[in-house]
Amino acid sequence: xxxxxxxxxxxxxxxxxxxxxxxxxxxxxxxxxxxxESTVGIPVQVLQVIYPGPELEVRDVDxxxxxxxxxxxxxxxHGADYRYDLTWSGMEAGTFNLTDYLRRKDGTESxxxxxxxxxxxxxxxxxxxxxxxxxxxxxLIPATxxxxxxxxxxxxxxxxxxxxxxxxxxxxxxxxxxxxxxARAKLRRIEQLIETAMREPAFSVQQxxxxxxxxxxxxxxxxxxxxxxxxxxxxxLRNDPEAGPLLQRAERWLYDRPENTSREEISALLAPLxxxxxxxxxxGRPSLSGTGxxxxxxxxxxxxxxxGRG
Amino acid sequence: MDQPVVSSDIKSVSRFIDAIRERVGRVVVGQDIxxxxxxxxxxxxxxxxxxxxxxxAKTLLVSVLSKSIDLHFSRIQFTIDLLPSDIxxxxxxxxxxxxxxxxxxxxxxxxxxxxxxxxxxxxVQGALLEAMQERRVTIGDTTFNLPAPxxxxxxxxxxxxxxxxxxxEAQLDRFMLCHRLEYPxxxxxxxxxxxxxxxxxxxRDGGAVVQTEFDVLEKExxxxxxxxxxxxxxxxxxxxxxxxLEHVVKLVHETRNHPQLELGCxxxxxxxxxxxxxxxxxxxxxxxxxxxxxxxxxxxxxLHRIRLTYEAVxxxxxxxxxxxxxxxxxxxxxx
Numbered sequence: 153x154x155x156x157x158x159x160x161x162x163x164x165x166x167x168x169x170x171x172x173x174x175x176x177x178x179x180x181x182x183x184x185x186x187x188x189e190s191t192v193g194i195p196v197q198v199l200q201v202i203y204p205g206p207e208l209e210v211r212d213v214d215x216x217x218x219x220x221x222x223x224x225x226x227x228x229x230h231g232a233d234y235r236y237d238l239t240w241s242g243m244e245a246g247t248f249n250l251t252d253y254l255r256r257k258d259g260t261e262s263x264x265x266x267x268x269x270x271x272x273x274x275x276x277x278x279x280x281x282x283x284x285x286x287x288x289x290x291x292l293i294p295a296t297x298x299x300x301x302x303x304x305x306x307x308x309x310x311x312x313x314x315x316x317x318x319x320x321x322x323x324x325x326x327x328x329x330x331x332x333x334x335a336r337a338k339l340r341r342i343e344q345l346i347e348t349a350m351r352e353p354a355f356s357v358q359q360x361x362x363x364x365x366x367x368x369x370x371x372x373x374x375x376x377x378x379x380x381x382x383x384x385x386x387x388x389l390r391n392d393p394e395a396g397p398l399l400q401r402a403e404r405w406l407y408d409r410p411e412n413t414s415r416e417e418i419s420a421l422l423a424p425l426x427x428x429x430x431x432x433x434x435x436g437r438p439s440l441s442g443t444g445x446x447x448x449x450x451x452x453x454x455x456x457x458x459x460g461r462g
Numbered sequence: 463m464d465q466p467v468v469s470s471d472i473k474s475v476s477r478f479i480d481a482i483r484e485r486v487g488r489v490v491v492g493q494d495i496x497x498x499x500x501x502x503x504x505x506x507x508x509x510x511x512x513x514x515x516x517x518x519a520k521t522l523l524v525s526v527l528s529k530s531i532d533l534h535f536s537r538i539q540f541t542i543d544l545l546p547s548d549i550x551x552x553x554x555x556x557x558x559x560x561x562x563x564x565x566x567x568x569x570x571x572x573x574x575x576x577x578x579x580x581x582x583x584x585x586v587q588g589a590l591l592e593a594m595q596e597r598r599v600t601i602g603d604t605t606f607n608l609p610a611p612x613x614x615x616x617x618x619x620x621x622x623x624x625x626x627x628x629x630x631e632a633q634l635d636r637f638m639l640c641h642r643l644e645y646p647x648x649x650x651x652x653x654x655x656x657x658x659x660x661x662x663x664x665x666r667d668g669g670a671v672v673q674t675e676f677d678v679l680e681k682e683x684x685x686x687x688x689x690x691x692x693x694x695x696x697x698x699x700x701x702x703x704x705x706x707l708e709h710v711v712k713l714v715h716e717t718r719n720h721p722q723l724e725l726g727c728x729x730x731x732x733x734x735x736x737x738x739x740x741x742x743x744x745x746x747x748x749x750x751x752x753x754x755x756x757x758x759x760x761x762x763x764x765l766h767r768i769r770l771t772y773e774a775v776x777x778x779x780x781x782x783x784x785x786x787x788x789x790x791x792x793x794x795x796x797x
Binding site: 368 | 709712754790793794
């Protein structure tokens, strides 16, 4: 109240600072003190302003573009009306109505409020400063602090979920062919290799290695030994009355010194094996249940025995 | 082709092996695979690492084996305060002659049992492993060759890891085989207890002690260095076909390219696979290697040489599972 430069309402009236009568026909009634003129950027107060009707609050404005920044410092009941202590500061030169920056707190119309006109002067000459505000279009940045946090939170959660579920190394997902197709393909391949071995003396090392393991796999499936460790499975097969002799002859052909095996012996080994494979291919997949095809076993045994004698 | 032609070398070696097995079997129950692995190491000049909890007759096995072949045997219990000189030997001052004299350490033996090798400090492990590799030791200014044959059988307890120094992969690679011992079966366990209950009391120096299995070891060997040398020569004559080499190369390369393995097999692993397979072939009376040798030895040759990726460990994978998967895939998708 003792701030120099403040004027008592009477003095203000005399100085004609309030032009509300002429502009709007009615003005806010001020029972305290007011400074209605200021320079750009300097905050000043208007005390004990009485506005009729329900309580008021400051309108939302964009602080980067508004010419007046208004704040309600205090609100007092005044009969059916309210008294307000206001602080305002001008951001650009001109004459402004503080009432334009107020609204009813209960949301009702506030167009009937009396004006409270203030003047902002600039110390500098007009257009001496060219302020280029790089203000983005509305909507490009979050409207409020809360929404910015909300968007940030959503991004964080989505990122975390992505890291947990998508960041882990994915197992290569390939369409697996049906087991029957695999079995058929294997049988076909064994037959091809056997025929190549019988036909061509120069059976390559890779083909030998492939044929040997395919034969082991053939018998392993036939004897339901796929769940057994490979070395144990081979040991079991070598002692098998049907598979054992065949496997051991194949081992000697494939792994012993070449001079120890003649072409005739190779043919004698491979011919019954080819018959066995052909029979399995005709009857379907080599039995996975271990029961095999009874006739297949019998045939295999007899053919293997023939091969052995050969 | 029906009757395998087994050379006379293999036949005589088989008799020697059968005699050793029979002698070991009188004292040690079961553990056939361990005996086989020890013989493989002995015939190929490789070294053997046994992983297993205490009380599985490791020391007894090595002891009876050394006595069976008339080999000198030493045992070192590795502890944290062991020094390299405690193993290799040192120079000591002879006060009578005022000259330094070399005192050879326990490493100068044919069969060395390094018990709980991971309990010693890395510099001690390093000294032993270097001697294993070079088969000679330098004490002071003099270099001494280690006796031939020279075989180290080291043990590790996989359970108690407190106060141990884990052997790094580079040093583990020096062991040709790393075998994981398992508990005996129920029947074997019964036989162990039955034999132990049959031990009596031994009178000694006017007193008496309760007999242990070590007291009943037969002193008379079943073979000598000549038989052992013959076995080693037979191993080197075993035929390794190109087809078998193909399997080995494929297996070694698959460990290097497996997505769940950070460290695959070194070339030394492939060499060890071939060596060990040759010895196994001789032990099984063959003069050529077959895939069964490879599959049987793969775990012992490969598992201690590979290292899993962090992701594979986090997914609960083990080296054993991955190796099994590789071997299974090799058989299923031979191409």
